[in-house]
Structures are given as structure tokens and as C-alpha cells.
Amino acid sequence: MNAQASVPVLVRRAAAPEDAARADFYALLSRLFHSPPDGALLASLAAAGPIPADGDPELSRAWQALVDASSAMDEDAALDEFEGLFIGTGKAQVSSYAGFYGGAPAIDHPRVRLVNDLARLGLGRPEAVTEPEDHYAGLFDVMRVLAAGGAGRDPAPLAEQRKFYQAHVEPGIAKFFAAVASAPGANYYRRIAAVGAAFAALESESFRLE
């Protein structure tokens, strides 16, 4: 008889290719709105392949513009632009918080609902993170986890993804990307916003298909 204790093997459901791709877009957007790209990320973006032109033309064009801009950008310039746009000593040029775009009444602030929904999904801020939960970097990261799983989780059912997206991401996302794109200090981030807007339009449309 084998004395070895049996070790349970966890089999996780792999994300479908299109959902893995969605998760990667969310990961990238989360990273770029969390902090400016460093040299390694800029180099990766500059070397990225194209999105086929027979796919979504908006996403394809926006992606190519970002790839092209990434080869001309350096991390110091990216840091300056990021701080100019999103970090204000008084008031930032562009708010990164969903509550700002969705309208935030004092009672039933969207963040209260968000915190409740995150708890229901078993997600929350790591202790070291001090940003409020409705920062778009955090919301994109939640969508990444829901779409592809991770941290010991399976991908969330589509209905759950759609519910979170429509409650917390979709209401203000077009306004957020438009605010980034039209900010006077935006140059490289205008390209990121264009990719984000094209991707979010696809997400919104795809969730309406079911």
C-alpha cells in the first residue's frame, strides 16, 4: 500500500481564447492606468504585432497607433505625462475614478455598491493598495480576473462578468476615455485611451449579445 497521502489535484477551467484575450487587454489597461509604462513595457508594446485589419477597424487602427507611439516614447516622458494627467497636487487634469463619471450622490455612492459587489465575488483590495476601489485600474483588474480567472479562481460565469461590467465599468468608461483623449497634456495616453475606447465598445456590444 502506498503510504503517500493523496494530493488533491485542482483542475481549473481554462478561459476560451477570446476571453483570455479580453483578460490580456484588461491587464494591459489596468497596468497603464495604474502607473506609467516603464522601458520594458514600452519596448514590448513597440514590438507588438498588428490586430488584423479585417477585425474591428477601430481597435486595429488604435492599436497600431499605440504600437507606433510606443517606439517613440521613453519612460521619463511617460512618467511626466502620467503625473501631469492623473496626479494632481491640487486637482488632477483627469479623474481616474468611476464615481466621478457615473455621478456620485452622497448617499448610495457607487463605491458603496462596488465594495459590496466585490465582497460578493470574493475580491477586494490588497492591504497595501490605498486607492479607492473605483479607480479604473482596479476595475479593469477585476474584469481581468472575472474573464480569465486567476489567484486560484476559475473564470466567472458570463452573467457575472456582464453584471459587474454593466454596473461598474460601462456607465462612465466612454466619458473617462474621452476625458483622457481631450486633456491638454495627453499625447501618448491619447493613444492608450483610443485603444481602451475601442476595446470597451466591443465589450459593451458583446455583453448585449447575450
Add this chain to the structure above:
Amino acid sequence: MKAIKKTTDRRKFLLAAGLGTAGVAAAVVARAPKAGAKVAAADAAQPDGYHASAHIRKYYKTTEV
């Protein structure tokens, strides 16, 4: 049956949009280990204690003469 058809439609829509086949963002995320901020679900690399946050760095810049 209807639900299966709708799921298929959604998959077709996303694949036709170029997601899933190109894998371009995947390549970026894979090559740049720090891509993916992991703000919500895992650790964000924030040092403990005092550190020069972006807000602090920006404030310092405004005080330069």
C-alpha cells in the same frame, strides 16, 4: 439551446473583432512581467512605510526653484 446560440454569437463576434486570434495584448503582457497591475486581486507592489509616491514626487516638482 437559445443560450448556447447566444454564447456562440458572442464568441463569433469577439473572434471576428480580432480578439482571440491575434493574441497581441497577450504577447505584450507575457513579455513585460509587470504588465497587469493586479490592483484588485493580488498584491500591488507598494513598499511599506514612507515612500515617494507619485503625488509626493509631483509636489516636490512644484517646489523646485
